[in-house]
Amino acid sequence: MEYGNQLSDNEVAPDVTRQEAGQRVELPPRPVWVHAAFWFTLAFTALHLYWAVGGTWGLPPAAALRPAETQVANWLVSAIEVIGALWVLALLHPAARRVPSWLLLAPLWTAAAVCVSHAIFGVITKSLYLGGMHEAVDFPAVPELSAAEVADANHLSAVHDLLVFEPCFLIQGVVLAMAAWQYIRTPAHRRLWTWSLVLAVILIALFGAVLSFVDAKAAI
Incomplete structure (x- = not known):
């Protein structure tokens, strides 16, 4: 999978045919998706830093206690998200030209697949929960609270997930996927990137559905 400015216009990578080389995609003058992924990852990091220093807004009751x-x-x-943000930014660094493209793009592919599937599965299960199918989400027990307090807290947590956190996961996955896609040089490899991501998202979501079906669900 060709990446970035790794090759000059007159060079052809060993794994790219002459026909594909003639169809190479021009790199964008402004890598907007890379910058979007970098800044959104930092914004997501800020939320976790808020929780890391003791903030409680948006936390489920089990975590808050x-x-x-x-x-x-x-x-x-x-820490992982800061590393991820810098990893995305590395796509723009000249040193990245000396690194195999798959080594740079594989972590982005994995993160994008996990984030998007998390969002899809989360939206479905939290919607079912708020619709009255409480068995769709297995919130951890909180013996410190009464049943009524737990029910109210879990309902609020599901609302937060549905309106705030799952959309954040979806945006995070999309910008990561597009940041890498923008630097893939051939149409064939761009199609491979896109369809492999779609397949991975479907498989992960199905895996979550199977876990739910066998009563191994969790509040994710």
Whole structure:
């Protein structure tokens, strides 16, 4: 999969045919998707940093009542997201030309597939939950709260997920996918990138549905 400015206009990669070489896509003068992915990832990181320093808005009740574990988890997620943002930005760095394209793009493909499938599965399950099918989401038990308090907290958490967090996962996945797609040089490889992502999203969503069917669901 050809990437970025790795090759000059007169060069042909060993895995690209002469016909494909003649169809190479011109790289965009302004890599808007790379910048969009970078800044959105940082914005998503800010939310996790808020939770890491003790913020509680948007947290499900089980997480809000276990601040130490929640803070540690969010510090870890924040670090991963900062690395991810820098990884996306690396697409623009001249040094990236000396790195095999698959090595740069594989993590972006994985992250995009996971984020988009998370959003789709989350929207479906949280919608079912808010529609009265409470078995669609298995929120962790919170013995510290009464049944009524837990029900109210879980309902609010599902609303937050449906209106805020799942759309964020969807946007994150799309901008990551497009940031990489923008730097793939041939139409054939762009099609491969797109359809492999679609297939991965479908398979992950089906896997989540199977887990739900066998009662191994979780509040994701």
